[in-house]
Amino acid sequence: MLRNIKLVYRKEILDIIRDRRTVISMIVIPILIFPLITVGLPTLMMSMMTKTKGELQKVAIVNGAAAPGLEEAIESSGKLQIVNTDSVESAILDEEIDAAIVFPSDLQARLDVFDTISVPILFDETENKSEFAMQKLRNVVTDYRKGIIESRLAVRGLQTNLAEPFQVEIRNVASKEKMGSFMVSMFLPYIILILSLTGAMYTAMDLTAGEKERGTMETILVSPIPRWQLATGKFLTIFTTSVIATMLAIVSMTATVAYSVSSGGALSDDIALKITPAAVAVIVLMMIPTASLFSAILMSISLAAKTYKEAQSYTSPFMMVVILPSMVSIIPGIELNLILSVIPFVNISLCLKEAILGNFSPLHIAIIFASTAVYAAIAIFVAHRLFERESVLFSN
Amino acid sequence: MIETRNITKVFGDKKRGQVIAVNNVSFKVMAGEIFGLLGLNGAGKTTTLRILAALMKPNSGQAFLCGIDVVGEPEKAKARLGFLTGSTGLYGRLKAREMIEYFGKLHGLDSKEASVRAGRLMEILDLSEFAETRCDKLSTGNKQKVSVARTMIPDPEVLILDEPTIGLDVIASRTVVQFINSEKGRGKAIIFSTHVMHEAEKLCDRIGVIHRGNLIAIGTPAELKERTAAADMDDAFVELVGHDVAQH
């Protein structure tokens, strides 16, 4: 019995590792995805941001002559270039300029009577460049305003501080590590669940519908080994690819964290990565029943299909069934409770999230592990029953 | 060696409702005998052979291989069986040698024995130079040879061949036909299905004509021709199944 299962298992493993699709979904993507999204993506975004920020932006000043010294201040800020246009709004939309500031023509007269003057800054929020230009303009104008206040106070022989009773300073007391865990805890559960699913998916389709399509299902079914042993060998193969995909992702994640810690630990000025060994242990523990569940469900779904293509169209809706509940980790404020602990995929997603954040509730962990194991056992049973059905194996 | 007793198989079909694919079919095939199952497309040949190979269960009736009930002890029955059809495929990503050895091992051979037998079969079938070639890279003829080798590696006592020459060119069909004849010489009980009349006439000791699930005649090619007063098997077949259906 064990000999047969081992025989089938070894053949299936040999077979699928010669398939490029499996290798990509089982090995390449899981290894690359974590470093890419934690280090690669932010680095890329940061460098794009810095680049845009450093670029010279074009701004227009309406009635600039009314505010003496402002144009000089803008130009000496170094990163803004003044351009003359008639209709600033359309110029912004046409991206001829990035932002504009509008002064009233009677600025000086109204300043003299201590009127409070509204000075609009126009920009296009959908453009990064425009937003940067707006911020720079605002800084320059704020300084300019400060200058006016200071000179007014000076005329009256008063101290500058008079107009500034206090300064507000906002400080984030969360450590860089805590910030890192927070970010990771939102996305990692989702990523791991999806990788576990896609790791199993191609193998499941190849070993069931793919075999029917290529005519090997009939070949293998006439061999004298019981069908359930064949089904078990196939299930174990699918499970293996799912587990390998997940474990490689976890290893890659741990390595990325270790690397980022050794290189100063910081991804940016206020985020650092940190995942504790206990969190890794919980993730590994939870992914075993989860991978079984995915494997058995995908195997059952793909068994119902006659061709690989048909299997793909059957499994895509199931992907959505997994993706949506898995995204619960991204929604802030949802915490595990007894009911959520038995909802498939939602429970795993939240459990991984809490583990990464360092919250371990043994009760929840036990319930989630047990319920997922029960669901997996049911799915394995269904997959085996389907494997015995003529109408599933031989469709006319 | 091969026997069916009143087997009947009914399929539930979405469009056609209940389809009686095989209706109360009984026959026996002895050791050293080639029995041909002759019938039009859809006559029930594949279903009959699948029941014999324990791939499907009959709704009623019994089937035996070497006296073993295929429904009661499918694994034991299949251990005596070589099964080859026009549609049984190969694992494309396995090498020819791996494919053949795998089926030897599934039949209980140890690695060493499987490798010795695979080597010998590949030599007989002129496959040795392709031993390390992946099955999906082989020509149609060589693929069929690998299929023959994987069927023969356990040296089965019973052979069930469902249209084994379908889609093959002349050379590849000849390989299969030669193999059927030589296995007959080695005392195997062979049942094979076809809708090609002259192939059946040339190869078979006895022929069973199956039509719409019913076994309507059984006998040697000579007997069938005599019974219908026909000059060749084609005419005999048309005579047996009736002119109306033979026209399409």
Ligand SMILES: Nc1ncnc2c1ncn2[C@@H]1O[C@H](COP(=O)(O)OP(=O)(O)O)[C@@H](O)[C@H]1O
């Ligand atoms: N798996 C199946 N499901 C439903 N109907 C089937 C199935 N297999 C065969 N049939 C039907 O049973 C009849 C006999 O088919 P088959 O045994 O394949 O004939 P043959 O091999 O002689 O061409 C046909 O009408 C066919 O459509």
Ligand SMILES: [Mg+2]
């Ligand atoms: Mg057929």
